[in-house]
């Protein structure tokens with residue numbers, strides 16, 4: 001059989017699209033001027049950034065002055081949380097164990113500096129109850145940080161309800177929307193959050209560009225000190241090509257959500273049905289309330305890592321747990337948070353589809369997984385013990 005190449009790890013990163021490449025190209029060589037200059041190529045660069053800020057704001061229900069470019073989603077998360085505690089002077093942060101490490105490790109760092117971290121309970125469906133936030137919140141809280149869509153299990157949180165609760169208590173609300181922007185409709189104003197993180201490379205822009213949206217009127221402390229870029233809050237010469245790439249990616253993604261998600265959802269349902277046909281498997285996280293491209297399935301009695309490595313030999317790129325924790329022998333913190341036992345959590349595989357995938361990709365993935373899971377189970381003592389008991 002011909003060796004195929006199927007990329008199905010779009011929650012880890014995506015291919016830069018042709019339209020994003022074209023949008024970036026003129027800003028590398030034709031006009032490379034520093035936007036802070038006085039000559040006309042420089043003012044053209046500055047104008048391009050203004051246009052990008054305005055267009056991104058428009059796509060996401062924000063105002064241009066609310067958009068601050070960063071080097072990535074991780075930076076936006078770090079900035080939001082560290083600046084919120086500095087701004088408010090309060091000592092408690094509320095978050096959940098479903099968050100990305102960009103949020104979790106920032107909170108753990110702040111804990112070593114004397115801050116208290118409250119983790120909201122995570123039900124098995126991977127969707128946090130706003131009522132649990134209501135119970136945990138108080139006016140001693142600096143910031144609540146709950147992601148809009150999860151990167152491992154794709155579940156979508158009730159962020160606007162949580163924002164309302166935060167505002168009753170005068171608490172800042174941050175959401176990591178890196179997986180959500182471009183995949184589900186995101187309206188900054190309607191969500192009611194004070195801060196929102198996004199990243200380019202999950203939506204066909206390059207790695208190394210992101211943004212933090214900050215509600216007008218919040219005077220968030222600066223994150224990087226230096227020049228006057230980003231209203232003096234995030235210094236460093238602007239990455240004009242990547243900002244233009246991010247603009248194009250957000251325009252493309254937000255204008256086609258409905259069409260794309262219908263197509264990708266069809267593929268995903270076919271994939272989930274196929275994989276749940278293998279005995280002793282489970283879908284992790286709510287089937288309904290999740291990103292259309294995300295399938296996270298556990299195969300009992302095997303290691304997701306071994307499965308992913310053997311799939312690579314068949315030309316299939318998928319992830320065990322989250323890409324950021326590859327190499328860890330510990331099972332995914334998200335799967336543990338929703339209550340999976342070690343055995344089920346270790347057998348997890350995340351397949352994240354995009355509009356570039358086809359039904360034939362899905363059928364090939366299911367066929368290969370069924371074959372490899374069967375082989376791995378033949379040599380698994382855990383599996384033998386289970387089926388013989």
Ligand SMILES: *Cc1c(COP(=O)(O)O)cnc(C)c1O
Nearest residue numbers: 072073074100102151178179199
């Ligand atoms: C990828 C991701 C990040 C990190 O974004 P980078 O741009 O890679 O730093 C943060 N949060 C979530 C939910 C992500 O999926």
